Amino acid sequence: MFLLRWSFAFALVAATINPTQWNFIYWARNYYSQELPLTVLFGLVLLIGYVIYLRATLRSIGGVGMALIFAVFAAFLWVLWDQGILTFNNSDLDGWMGILGISFILGIGLSWSFVRRAITGQFDVDDADN
Numbered sequence: 001m002f003l004l005r006w007s008f009a010f011a012l013v014a015a016t017i018n019p020t021q022w023n024f025i026y027w028a029r030n031y032y033s034q035e036l037p038l039t040v041l042f043g044l045v046l047l048i049g050y051v052i053y054l055r056a057t058l059r060s061i062g063g064v065g066m067a068l069i070f071a072v073f074a075a076f077l078w079v080l081w082d083q084g085i086l087t088f089n090n091s092d093l094d095g096w097m098g099i100l101g102i103s104f105i106l107g108i109g110l111s112w113s114f115v116r117r118a119i120t121g122q123f124d125v126d127d128a129d130n
Contacts, residue, residue, distance in 0.1 A: 001114065006107030012049045013103050019095035057109025065112070066105050073101045 017025045024042055032039040057066060077097060080086035088094055108115075116122065 002107060002111045005110045006103060008049075009053055009106035009110065010099065010103035012046065012053065013099045013106070016046055018099060019092040053106040053110055057106055057112075060112035060116075061109050066109065069105045069108055070101065073104055077101075 015024055017023050021027075024046055028039045028043065061069070077086065081088065
């Protein structure tokens with residue numbers, strides 16, 4: 001299930017911005033005057049996706065958890081660079097690595113309640129009205 005949640009997070013971030021011309025930011029910047037209703041519609045759909053992912057991520061792991069996942073991902077990239085496996089000379093690759101990192105944070109955030117339940121057996125319960 002994590003792979004599915006992460007795949008949607010990756011698609012969300014990559015659809016918003018990526019190193020190619022096939023992304024919302026590039027398209028909106030170049031065609032918003034000709035396609036303003038579509039630009040607004042697509043922008044709102046992306047915004048809804050971000051609200052869902054960010055709200056779930058902040059509720060499940062919080063800002064500190066997001067920072068820790070980012071730090072682990074950055075340390076992993078550092079190890080790959082230190083071992084000579086990865087170089088940061090290609091701006092397109094760097095962009096995709098950023099998208100990958102952001103999507104991992106969002107995917108883990110959306111999946112964390114399920115992971116926590118599997119590890120500890122405890123359920124996360126939202127606040128309920130009395």
